[in-house]
Amino acid sequence: MVDVENAPRFSIADYLVFISMLIVSAGIGVYHALTGGKQKTTNEFLLANQNMNPIPVGCSLVASFISAITFLGTPAENYIYGPMFMLYGFSYVFTGFATAYMFMPVFYRLNVTSAYEYLEKRFSKTVRLMGMVTFSLQMVIYMGIVIYAPSLALNAVTGLDLWGAVFAIGIVCTFYTTIGGMKAVLWTDVFQVTVMVIGFLAIIIRGSMDVGGLDRVWNISAEGGRIQFFDFDPDPTVRHTFWSVVIGGTFTWTAVYGVNQSQVQRYLTCGSQSVARIALLISTIGMVIVVCLACLSGLVMYAKYAGCDPMLRGDVAKSDQLIPYLVMDLFSDMPGLPGLITSAVFSAALSTVSSGLNSLAAVYGEDVVKLIWPNIEERKYTMITKALAGFFGVVCIGMAVVASFMGDVLQTALSIFGMIGGPLLGLFSLGIFFPWANTKGAISGLLSGLVMAFWIGIGAQFYPPVVNKPPLTIDYCEFGEGNYSMYNSTDMYSTTTMISITDMPEERPAVAKLYSLSYAWYSAVAWLTVLFVGLIVSFATGPTDPADVDPKLCCSLVDTMYCCLPEKIKKPLRCGVRYDEQFTHVDDVHDEYKVVGGKNIDSKDETKF
Template sequence: MWNRTYSYNFETGKSVYFHTYDYVVFGITLGLSASIGLFYAIKDRKKKSENEFLLAGRNMSVFPVALSLMSSFISAVTLLGTPAEMYRYNTMYWFIVFGFLISVILSNTIYIPVFYNLGITSVFEYIYLRFGTLVRVIACILYMIMMLIYMAIVLYGPSLALNAVTGISLWGSMIAVCAVCTLYTALGGMKAVVWTDTIQVLIMFSGMLILLIFGCKKLEGLDVAWRVADENDRIKFFILNPDPSERHSVWNMIVGGGFIWTGVYGINQAQVQRAVSFSSLSKAKLSLWVNLVCIVSILSLVCLVGVVMFAYYSTCDPVLAGIVTKSDQLIPLFAMDVVGDWHGLPGLVISCIFSGSLSTVSSGFNAISAIILKDFVLVCAPNMPTGTRTIISKLIVLLAGGVCLAVAYVMSQLTSSILTATITIYGLLGGPLLGVFTLGMLFPWANKWGGLFGLLSSLAVNCWIGFGAFINKVVVTPTSPVTTEGCRLNLTTIETISNITTTSIQKQEDYLIIYKMSYIWFTGLGLLVCVVFGLIVSFITGATDPKKINPGLICPIFDEVLPCLPKKTRKRLHFGVRHEDFVKFSKDNPKTIEIGGGYDRTLYIAENTDKIPHDAIRGFPKHFENSDYNTRL
C-alpha cells in the first residue's frame, strides 16, 4: 500500500464549509450569467421575432456556438460523475472520446444537413413533414419527458453532493440555479444562452484544472497518481470482451457511445437549434468539429482528475468510511481537501460544477420553448403575430423552470450514479427518437405507419429491458476494490468500517439474461428496433414511393460518403428520390424565406403558390394522396 504523507480533513476534524470569499466567488458566477441575459434583453429589445429569440437571427459565430454545444451536455453530471467513474471502476469510460468522433461524423453527414437545408427550427417539424401529426406529438412528448428528467438530475445531483460536503443549502442552491437559468434564458433567448455557455465553459476548465494541479501537488506528481491507480487496477484501456453485458469495453464505448452522442449532436433539439443558428451549413459543420476538440479536452481533463482523486483517497475510501454516502459526492470533498486552505478557490471549483448545471438547464429551457411554440402553439394558431410568439416563448421558459423543479423533487429518490442514470435515461428514450429520425432520413420507403410502430416498438423494448434490469437490481459489473486500511480515524469509526467491509451481498440472478446488457447499448438497440420494425410495417401497409417524397426529407447518403462514384451510379443509389429537385433553405433566397424553408421545386408554381398548401411544397406526404398536382411528378 502507498504511504501517504498528508491527512484528510475528515481525519483532522477540520471544517470543510465555505468561507465568505467562496460565497462571493460563487455569487459572482451566478450574477455574471444573469447579467448576460439582461444585457441581450436590453440590446435586442426592438427585435421581436421568435426567430431572433430562438435562433439568434441565424447569425451566430462558430467559436461561441461550438463551446455552447459542448457545455450543454458536458454538464455537472459529467464533472461529478466521470471522476467518480474513474474512482469506482476504471479508465475504460475514457474511450468514449472515440464515440464522440463517430457521432460528429454521423451528425455532419446525415442529420444536420437535412435539418439545415429544410430551414426548420424544431426537429419535430421534420417528423411532421415525414410521418405526420401523431408521430410528431408522441416524439415531442418523449423528448420533453427525457429533457425534464435530465435537467432534474443535473439540478438535483450536484446540489445534493455539495450539500453533503460543503453545507450549501440543497433546495436553496437548486432554486438559485433554476431561477438564474430561467431569468437569462427568458430575457436574452438564444444569444444569452450561447454567450453564457461560453463563459461557463471557461469556468469549468478553470475549476477542473485547479483540482488537477493542486491534487498532483499533494501527491507529488501526476506520475505518482497514475502509478498508484495502475497498481489498484484503475488504468484499463483495452477491454476487448465483445459480450454485450460487459459494462464498458472498446466496442461499446466506440459503437454504443457513438450512437449515444449521435442522439445528442444529431437530433437533440438543444443541439440542433444551435447548429441551425448559423448563416451557412458549412459553419454548422465546422462548429461540431471545433466542439469535438473542446469536448475531448474537457473529458480528458476530468478523467485525469478522477485518476488523481482515486490516488489521493486510495488508502482510505471516504464512501466506505461513511464520510460521504455516494461516489458522486467525492469531487466536492476532494476540492475541500486539496484547496480548502485557499479561500476563494473552493468557490471557483464549486462554481465550475454549477456552471455545468447552468449551461445544460438553460439549453433545455430554450429547446423546450422552441418545441412547444413550433409544434403545439403555432399548429393551433399559425397566424399569431410575431411579437406574441416571442412573449409566449418567454412564458414557456418560465413555466419550464417551475416544472423542472417539480421533477427534481420527484428525482430526489435517485439511488444510482448520476452518470449512469443520465446515460440510461438517454438510451431508453433517446434511442427510439434517434431511430425514428434515422428511419425517416435514410429509408425513403418508410411511411407514417412504419414511423409510428417503429417508434412505439422501440420504446417498448427499451423500457422492458431498462425497467426489468432496475426492478431486478441487476449488477452487471461490480465496482473495483477500495480499502479503508489506511484510515487514521478513531476506534469507533474503524469498528464501523470493519463491520461494513465484512458484510456480504447476495446477488440475485434469476432474471432474464438480456437484463444484463450494458446501459451503453440502449440507444443502439432502440435505433435498430425502430428501423427494423418501421420498415417491416411500412412494406406491409404500403411503402412510400420514393419518387413522390420531398427529396429534402431524405439524406443522399451515398453522395456524402461515396462522392467518387460516377454520377449515374450515385443517381441509381438515390432509389428514385429526386434530390436534384430540392431547393435548399438559404437566408439569401427569398422564396425559401417566404415558404419557411427548403422546398420541392416540382411542386412550386410561382403563379399559383396560393393554391398549393405550404406543407405540400415542403413535402408532407398526405398532400400527395388524391391531389390534382400529384400528376406534375
C-alpha cells in the same frame, strides 16, 4: 483529510464567489435583453437571428450536455472503475461526422426552427407530436437530475443549502433564458464552460502536486488496476468495453447532437451550414478535451485516496459526493477556491438547464402554439415563447424532487439518453435513410423502441447487472491526521483486508439476463428496434414509393460517403429517391445553403434544392 463531523464548510469568500457566478450569468441575460433587437422577435429569441459566430456556438454545444453530470459523475466513474470512459472521445468524433454530414444537411435544407417539423413533412402531424412529447420527456427528466444531483452532493460535503442551491439554479437560469433568449444562452455557456475547465485544471494541478506529480498519479492508478483502456470483450453485458463505449457511445451521442432539439437549435443559429460545421468541429474538440480532463481528475482523486477510500470510511455516502469532498480537502485552506470550483459545477448545470428551457420553448411554440394558432401575431407569439421558457423553468425545479429517487448520476443520465434518445434517433433515421417507411411504420417503430428501452432500463433498476469493480481499501487510513494518499505503494496489495466491491445480486429470474445489458448499448438497441419494427410495419401496410418522397427529406448515404463512385453505381443505391440530377454530389450542394431572410437559398443560382 476532511473529517465527516468537522468537515470544512463554505466560507464567506466561497459564497461570494458562488454568488458572483450567478450574477454574471444573470447579467449576460440582462445585457442581451437590452441590446440588439431586445428579443422582440422569435427569430432572435429562439435562433439568435441566425448570424452567430461558430466559437460561442461550439462552446455552447459542449456546455449543453457535458455539464454537471460530467463534473460530478465522470471523475467518480474513473475513480471507481478506471478510465475506460475516456474512450468516449472516439465516439464524439464519429458523432461529429454523422451529425455534420447525415443529419444537419436535412435541417438546413428545410430551414426549420423545431427539429420535429421534419417529422410532419416526412410522415404526419401525429408523428411530429409524438416526437415532440418524447423529447419533452427526455429533457424534463434530465434537467431534474442536472439541478438536483449537484445540489445534493455539494450540500452533503460543503454544507451548501440543498434547496437553496436548487432554487438558485432554477430561478437564475429561468430568468436569463426568458429575458435574454438564445444569445444569452450561448454567451453564458461560453462563460460557464470556461469556469468548468478552470475547475478541472485546478483539481488536477493541486491534486497531482499533493500526490507527487502526474507520473505518480499514473503509477498508483496502474497498481490499483485502473489503467485498462482496451477491453475487446464482445459480451454486451460487460459494463464498459471498447465496443460498448465507442459504438454504443456513438449512438448515444448522435441521438443528442444529431436530432435533439437543444443541439439542433444551436447549430441552426449559424448563418450557413459551413459555419455550423465549424461550430460542430469546435464542439467535438472541446468535448474530447473536457472528457479527458474529467477522467484525469478521477485518476488524480484515486491516487490521493487509493489507500483510504472516503466511501468505505464513511466520509461520503455516494460516489457523486467524491468530487466535492476532494475539493474541500484540497482547497479548504484557500478561501474562495472551493467556491470557484463549486461554481464550475453549478455553471455546468446552468448551461444544460438554459439549453433545455430554450429548446422546450421552441418546440412547444412551433409544434403546439402555431398548430393551434397558425396566423398568430409575431409579438404575441414571442411573448408566449418567453412564457413557455418560464413555465418549463418551474417544471424542471419540480422535477428535481423526482431526481432524488434516482441512482448514480452519470449512468442515470446516459441511460436516459439511451432510453429516450435512442428511439428518437431511430425515428429520424427511419425517415431520413429509409424512403419506404410510412406513417404507420414510424408510429409503431417509435412506440416499440420506447417500450424496449424502458423495459430494459426499468428492469435493470430491479435486477441490477453484476458489476465487478477494482478493489478499494481503507487499510492505509491514519485515523486522526495525515495525508492518506502517501502510502508505500510497493506493498499496497500485501494486505488481506483489501475490499473488492462486486455488486452480487440475489436469486435472479431468467429474464434478468436481458436487464444485464450494458447501459451503453441502450441507445443502439432502441435504434435497431425502431428501424426493424418500423420497416416491417411499413412494408406490411404498403410502403411509401421512394419516387414520391421529397429528396429534401432524405440523406443520400452513397453520395455522402462514396462521392467518388461512378454515377452508374451510385444511382441504384439512391433507393429510387429522385435527387435532382444536376446535383450529383449532394453533399457539395449542402454547403451552399445559407439562411437569407428566413429562406434557404443556394448561393450559386438561388434555386431551391
